[in-house]
Amino acid sequence: MAEKVSIVIPIYNEALNLPGLFERLSEALAKFTQSYEVIMVDDGSKDGSYQKILELSKGRPVTAIRLKRNFGQTAALAAGIEQATGSIIVTLDSDLENDPRDIPLLLARCSEGFDVVSGWRRDRWQGAYFTRKLPSVTANWLISTLSGTKLHDYGCTLKAYRAEYLKGVQLYGQMHRFIPAYVAWQGGTVTEVPVSYQPRVHGKSNYGTGRIVRVLLDLVFVVFMYKYLNRPMHFFGGWGVVSILAGVVCGSAVIALRLLGMHNPIVSLPVLAIFFIIIGLQFILFGVIAEMLMRTYYESQGRKPYLVGEVKEVA
Numbered sequence: 625m626a627e628k629v630s631i632v633i634p635i636y637n638e639a640l641n642l643p644g645l646f647e648r649l650s651e652a653l654a655k656f657t658q659s660y661e662v663i664m665v666d667d668g669s670k671d672g673s674y675q676k677i678l679e680l681s682k683g684r685p686v687t688a689i690r691l692k693r694n695f696g697q698t699a700a701l702a703a704g705i706e707q708a709t710g711s712i713i714v715t716l717d718s719d720l721e722n723d724p725r726d727i728p729l730l731l732a733r734c735s736e737g738f739d740v741v742s743g744w745r746r747d748r749w750q751g752a753y754f755t756r757k758l759p760s761v762t763a764n765w766l767i768s769t770l771s772g773t774k775l776h777d778y779g780c781t782l783k784a785y786r787a788e789y790l791k792g793v794q795l796y797g798q799m800h801r802f803i804p805a806y807v808a809w810q811g812g813t814v815t816e817v818p819v820s821y822q823p824r825v826h827g828k829s830n831y832g833t834g835r836i837v838r839v840l841l842d843l844v845f846v847v848f849m850y851k852y853l854n855r856p857m858h859f860f861g862g863w864g865v866v867s868i869l870a871g872v873v874c875g876s877a878v879i880a881l882r883l884l885g886m887h888n889p890i891v892s893l894p895v896l897a898i899f900f901i902i903i904g905l906q907f908i909l910f911g912v913i914a915e916m917l918m919r920t921y922y923e924s925q926g927r928k929p930y931l932v933g934e935v936k937e938v939a
């Protein structure tokens with residue numbers, strides 16, 4: 625396979641993990657037959673990770689990027705992807721939970737023609753079934769169902785992507801994990817391979833269970849964006865019309881009952897009629913605003929969700 629591979633690694637306060645990471649990475653890269661580059665993105669670490677990266681990178685094809693402050697894992701990945709020149713982009717965590725020596729497994733599936741190969745940490749959360757494993761299985765099931773792309777481990781950073789799908793994609797929040805779904809929506813092919821998993825030795829995870837809520841909120845947004853980004857009026861306007869119709873039905877019932885001289889069984893029926901009509905109008909107005917926002921989104925190009933502090937070609 626002659627395609628160039630870009631390896632993108634987000635780093636936040638991982639100074640103690642970096643020596644091990646470089647060691648395993650070198651071991652993996654020594655066996656590479658194709659050309660490659662390594663892009664290390666320091667996401668505003670405060671423990672000297674950036675200096676460590678520069679030190680360990682000497683004599684290796686590493687590009688080190690330091691973000692101005694801590695922008696979060698997704699933004700760090702986006703900054704690295706922006707810089708990548710390979711036609712295949714591999715991402716992985718820097719805390720040694722992912723093993724760089726698994727990269728060839730992913731590349732092998734890529735060369736079979738898959739556009740995304742997702743790592744699947746089959747052995748993660750052993751011994752913590754109810755607190756970690758079950759929430760993770762549930763979240764992956766929900767994302768798979770809503771997005772239509774079935775994967776066991778959306779959260780695994782170790783993934784390989786065909787670069788053409790990533791360029792021009794803006795990633796916010798926790799959205800890097802939805803890239804496989806996005807690629808599938810674009811008509812790309814997605815598969816997964818089991819990869820090894822080791823719990824963190826140095827430092828601790830930057831996230832707790834609260835992340836699940838944020839991921840799910842991002843999911844709602846991503847699915848909405850996918851379905852309605854080009855036509856928000858159809859969503860809001862549709863519900864607006866339904867609500868106005870409900871209001872008209874309630875209002876007609878009030879008038880009909882009065883004309884027939886019958887007792888109104890639901891006291892609040894007139895209020896409901898007005899309520900539904902106002903809500904419906906609000907929804908339609910909301911649709912108009914969303915349409916305007918959508919146009920701004922499309923027409924104001926060239927924005928990035930991060931600020932690069934430095935880009936260094938380490939020779």
Ligand code: UDP
Pocket residue numbers: 634635636637638667694695696697700716717718719721828829830831
């Ligand atoms: N990370 C980052 N910026 C952040 C938080 C994390 O670049 O603000 C990196 C971190 O160094 C690690 C990866 O993202 O390589 C995953 O982070 P973490 O291990 O905390 O998350 P978990 O493994 O629990 O999903």
Ligand code: MG
Pocket residue numbers: 717719721824829
């Ligand atoms: Mg981790």
